[in-house]
């Protein structure tokens with residue numbers, strides 16, 4: 001264990017309240033592509049930040065719905081990695097731990113995390129675009145590897161189109177989720193930021209709020225990011241290799 005990892009483990013072991021803030025890199029070792037990774041198949045010629053918008057959905061609902069159903073089937077086939085399991089173990093070891101994620105997969109939950117705070121929604125909470133925003137239930141389908149256009153289902157209650165339960169670019173984050181994340185960051189002793197490039201706002205503000213409030217910020221990322229500047233410790237490695245070493249024994 002390097003000196004920096006040891007120092008981070010000591011910080012966590014001495015902490016009363018910890019925030020674990022995660023991004024796409026957390027699920028990379030589970031085979032879920034990050035947002036930096038180029039899109040493949042049908043979506044190869046699109047930019048994720050352009051597809052993940054209300055405008056794209058209204059312009060071509062079958063293309064965008066097909067993309068989310070493809071991501072949903074990939075996420076269902078993926079397994080939590082040693083990083084997800086370490087986060088769940090850390091929650092058990094340090095009761096005052098809060099998990100805040102930008103990820104829309106359910107790998108934190110499947111690894112045993114009790115109530116991760118999904119700032120950007122979930123692939124598993126579709127709802128209709130009608131005024132009622134009715135939750136939609138429909139069978140899981142295995143999507144072809146290269147993806148396909150797929151017409152979104154219609155809402156049983158009001159007939160409106162069903163959309164993915166995620167936060168698209170240009171849309172507001174769920175108020176309560178954001179409020180709870182800001183409160184946790186402003187009062188924690190240690191914030192672990194794992195697998196995020198720290199460029200999407202307002203989520204990217206969370207580690208900065210913790211730093212401004214005097215918490216120790218520990219970054220886990222194989223590459224440098226804009227969060228280097230606010231991090232007390234930068235651990236250059238992957239989520240699945242480093243996080244297990246941070247769980248208090």
Ligand code: BV8
Nearest residue numbers: 023024025034035036102169170195196197200201238239
């Ligand atoms: C809003 C759900 C207004 C959908 C997502 C301030 C400044 C500049 C721009 C803005 C600003 N404020 C708002 C904006 C606009 C915009 C924004 O931030 N744009 C960016 C691109 C500049 N923000 C918004 O639009 C937000 N909404 O502002 O609304 C408003 C307000 C009130 C009322 C009405 C409207 C909404 C943003 C949320 C969008 N939805 N996801 C979906 O998933 O399809 S964002 C999505 O992209 C993810 O959730 C995540 O947040 C982001 C991707 O970032 P990361 O998770 O960090 O992943 P990335 O691939 O970038 O990086 C991976 C990292 O992991 C890398 O660093 C890599 O080195 C590392 N890594 C790789 N492997 C590993 C690893 N680390 C560890 N282990 C490994 N194995």
